[in-house]
Amino acid sequence: MNTRASQIEQLKHLLPIEQLSLPVLFALRLLFDKRDDVSDLDLDIAELAHFPERITASYRQEWEFYVRRALIRYLREHSHTRASILIDKILADVQYIQEQDSRYKAMLRVIEETQTVMTTDNTRVFPSPWRQQIMALMLPVTSVLAEPGEDD
Numbered sequence: 001m002n003t004r005a006s007q008i009e010q011l012k013h014l015l016p017i018e019q020l021s022l023p024v025l026f027a028l029r030l031l032f033d034k035r036d037d038v039s040d041l042d043l044d045i046a047e048l049a050h051f052p053e054r055i056t057a058s059y060r061q062e063w064e065f066y067v068r069r070a071l072i073r074y075l076r077e078h079s080h081t082r083a084s085i086l087i088d089k090i091l092a093d094v095q096y097i098q099e100q101d102s103r104y105k106a107m108l109r110v111i112e113e114t115q116t117v118m119t120t121d122n123t124r125v126f127p128s129p130w131r132q133q134i135m136a137l138m139l140p141v142t143s144v145l146a147e148p149g150e151d152d
Contacts, residue, residue, distance in 0.1 A: 015071060017064045022115070023108060027097045029063040030104050031090070032070035039066065045107045048114045055114045 017025065033041050039062065048055060078086055097104045 015068055017068050020064075022060065022111065023098070024094065025060070025063050025067060026108060026111060027094045027104060028067045028071075028090075030097055030101070030107070031093050032067060032074070041107075045110050048110055052114045052117055055111060056118060 020028070029041065044054075044059060074090075075086065
């Protein structure tokens with residue numbers, strides 16, 4: 001393994017992104033967001049209204065991957081800058097986002113509401129439209145295929 005690939009692997013293991021709280025992870029995700037990127041953060045957040053399970057099923061892992069990759073790229077691009085300066089810059093940027101960025105605040109409110117819905121015992125997430133259609137299609141079939149004596 002060449003030195004550059006070894007360095008990247010070492011950085012991956014040294015970045016404990018999984019330990020970040022969701023608000024901090026999201027602030028970093030927003031910090032490194034690129035408008036013309038493959039992933040559309042605004043759309044992801046808007047879709048939580050219809051697919052709240054995505055907050056735990058996929059978005060967190062996607063954001064961890066995205067932030068890890070962006071941080072590694074950032075560190076490589078600024079490799080001649082002292083580490084303390086890089087850390088201070090990221091800390092200041094995240095603090096600004098958390099305190100001043102209206103986009104962050106609005107999106108975080110949706111994320112937190114979604115988390116509340118997903119963790120509350122007295123709510124139930126309705127199935128997505130495609131799941132509802134498949135269930136409507138398959139439920140009648142299950143009554144025909146039920147073994148004799150099951151529904152007696």
